[in-house]
Amino acid sequence: MHEWIQVENGVGTVGITNHAQEALGDIVYVETPEVGATVTIEDQVGAVESVKAASDIYTPVSGEITSINSILADKPKLINQSAETDGWLYKIKLSDESELEKLLNDAQYKELIGE
Amino acid sequence: MGPFAGWSMPLFYKDLTPLESHIHTRQKCSIFDVSHMLQFQIVGGSRAAFLDSLVVSDVSAIRLNTGKLTLFLNENGGIEDDLIVTSHADSLYVVSNAGCADKDWDHVQKHLAAFVQAGNGHVEAYKVLANSLIAVQGPETARILQKYTNLDLSKMAFMDGVYTETNGVPIHITRSGYTGEDGFEISIPSEEVVSFTESLLENKDVKLAGLAPRDSLRIEAGLCLYGHDIDSTTTPMEAGLSWTDWDHVQKHLAAFVQAGNGHVEAYKVLANSLIAVQGPETARILQKYTNLDLSKMAFMDGVYTETNGVPIHITRSGYTGEDGFEISIPSEEVVSFTESLLENKDVKLAGLAPRDSLRIEAGLCLYGHDIDSTTTPMEAGLSWTVSKDKVLNREAPFVGSDVVKQQLETKGGSRRRVGLVVQGAPAREGAKIFSADGTVEIGIVTSGVPSPSLHKNVAMGYVKKGMNKSGSKVKVSVRNRMQDAEIVKMPFYETKYYKLP
Numbered sequence: 314m315h316e317w318i319q320v321e322n323g324v325g326t327v328g329i330t331n332h333a334q335e336a337l338g339d340i341v342y343v344e345t346p347e348v349g350a351t352v353t354i355e356d357q358v359g360a361v362e363s364v365k366a367a368s369d370i371y372t373p374v375s376g377e378i379t380s381i382n383s384i385l386a387d388k389p390k391l392i393n394q395s396a397e398t399d400g401w402l403y404k405i406k407l408s409d410e411s412e413l414e415k416l417l418n419d420a421q422y423k424e425l426i427g428e
Numbered sequence: 429m430g431p432f433a434g435w436s437m438p439l440f441y442k443d444l445t446p447l448e449s450h451i452h453t454r455q456k457c458s459i460f461d462v463s464h465m466l467q468f469q470i471v472g473g474s475r476a477a478f479l480d481s482l483v484v485s486d487v488s489a490i491r492l493n494t495g496k497l498t499l500f501l502n503e504n505g506g507i508e509d510d511l512i513v514t515s516h517a518d519s520l521y522v523v524s525n526a527g528c529a530d531k532d533w534d535h536v537q538k539h540l541a542a543f544v545q546a547g548n549g550h551v552e553a554y555k556v557l558a559n560s561l562i563a564v565q566g567p568e569t570a571r572i573l574q575k576y577t578n579l580d581l582s583k584m585a586f587m588d589g590v591y592t593e594t595n596g597v598p599i600h601i602t603r604s605g606y607t608g609e610d611g612f613e614i615s616i617p618s619e620e621v622v623s624f625t626e627s628l629l630e631n632k633d634v635k636l637a638g639l640a641p642r643d644s645l646r647i648e649a650g651l652c653l654y655g656h657d658i659d660s661t662t663t664p665m666e667a668g669l670s671w672t673d674w675d676h677v678q679k680h681l682a683a684f685v686q687a688g689n690g691h692v693e694a695y696k697v698l699a700n701s702l703i704a705v706q707g708p709e710t711a712r713i714l715q716k717y718t719n720l721d722l723s724k725m726a727f728m729d730g731v732y733t734e735t736n737g738v739p740i741h742i743t744r745s746g747y748t749g750e751d752g753f754e755i756s757i758p759s760e761e762v763v764s765f766t767e768s769l770l771e772n773k774d775v776k777l778a779g780l781a782p783r784d785s786l787r788i789e790a791g792l793c794l795y796g797h798d799i800d801s802t803t804t805p806m807e808a809g810l811s812w813t814v815s816k817d818k819v820l821n822r823e824a825p826f827v828g829s830d831v832v833k834q835q836l837e838t839k840g841g842s843r844r845r846v847g848l849v850v851q852g853a854p855a856r857e858g859a860k861i862f863s864a865d866g867t868v869e870i871g872i873v874t875s876g877v878p879s880p881s882l883h884k885n886v887a888m889g890y891v892k893k894g895m896n897k898s899g900s901k902v903k904v905s906v907r908n909r910m911q912d913a914e915i916v917k918m919p920f921y922e923t924k925y926y927k928l929p
Contacts, residue, residue, distance in 0.1 A: 339448075339880075
């Protein structure tokens, strides 16, 4: 629900939204998927943990994980600082680009969270 | 905000993140609103003997103006709740968990009745409540009250009770009373009770009511619990009405009833709030608010005193592992007192999130998570609360004492509470604990958090007896990944309880 994806040449970059990082508070641990893993839309592929809570990451699209943001292992707070840019979680080669049509766009998401 | 034991509680306050608030408490001073906890007083000459029959500690041996952590057990030796008892010249002051409030109160009431009936002497128990309670009584009540709620009151039978709202204010109403008339009792936030009462009074059939005749009040023992009978130390809070208002109400009620206008009653309600002010700067700051010499108060000491003319109860205790105080103060004073504390630059408000991470670092149990009615004191590592003198030298001294005695003598029970340091992802409640080779499940995590002070993942949980040795390597499963962990002694973070110089 609170993941974002940006797609370029069939490869999507996935992270959690700024709204999500604000709700979680200080992030202390990030669990990312394995590079090479094949995942299906809405699979639980990782987790973001703060002092307050553990929050599972669900992939917004199906495909193969091509890389992960290795900086997060040592610097999970990067997500607090820039959730929607440098704090991305993983890149995924999409197996079905039509899945993108089911997602909310930026304006729809902002409406959902009341911004 | 988050739900907690039926209350909406602040998880943290906007100006500090949970982590910052946690650290702030370790370094400065934080205020926690813990009014949700059950506070009650036990009075009467046999109060200690009575409470002794329910808890594992020797209440009679608690020194005047000091407190003790103790436990209610069930017949099987399982822990029903943990509570703190402070002994005073004329009373025992008890604080127990919000989540167990009803259960605890039932437990106390049940045993109290039996105790008194058995001729063991005079004991009474009084709750200190946070909400105001008004009783609106008499045959016209339902018709009038119906204007204030969308609830169909005609569908409520005698003794039905529901949570609902009036004009956006959440209330609890029961179709009950102590008058023999139809009527309702309405529990409403104290800050709303005045305007709600004023609004009711706009109906011509409702006279601003007052206290019931003395003799019926005496019969209505239940209400006396919340009332004004005995409490010499807590300011009676007249549901937000001033003393002047209250006198007015009483005068008019008497006249109203005498004039044959029917049966109407109104009740005063006691309401104290409880705040925990925690952290190393606390004593220095609090000293400005009291003539009491705080340096003479040791950890777990408790006294009735006053601040700026307001009667308060303070204990040098808390739930963070830091030095600090818990302050019980009349609800109508708590906001201004808290605001006054917040004028000190080192004082911040703190919510449930840092409260949880702080108490875990200090190795303190949270009832319903780390201990419950299936856990015995021996298993929980709480045998230190048990009075060996009571258990060994007296015949069946308290509920559950048979099991406690047997387990003390045989080091019994099936499991032990342990501390864990976990590599990788933080282990939280429900994570399973396995043997070092990952093949055998040996226990479960009951609380865990990435420790803000220690920068490692700490957790507490239960493992099978015999596998609880400190230094043992184990595995903990987090999201189906086995992670290395080690059993360690608690507290994880050295506690800073105050010792007398």
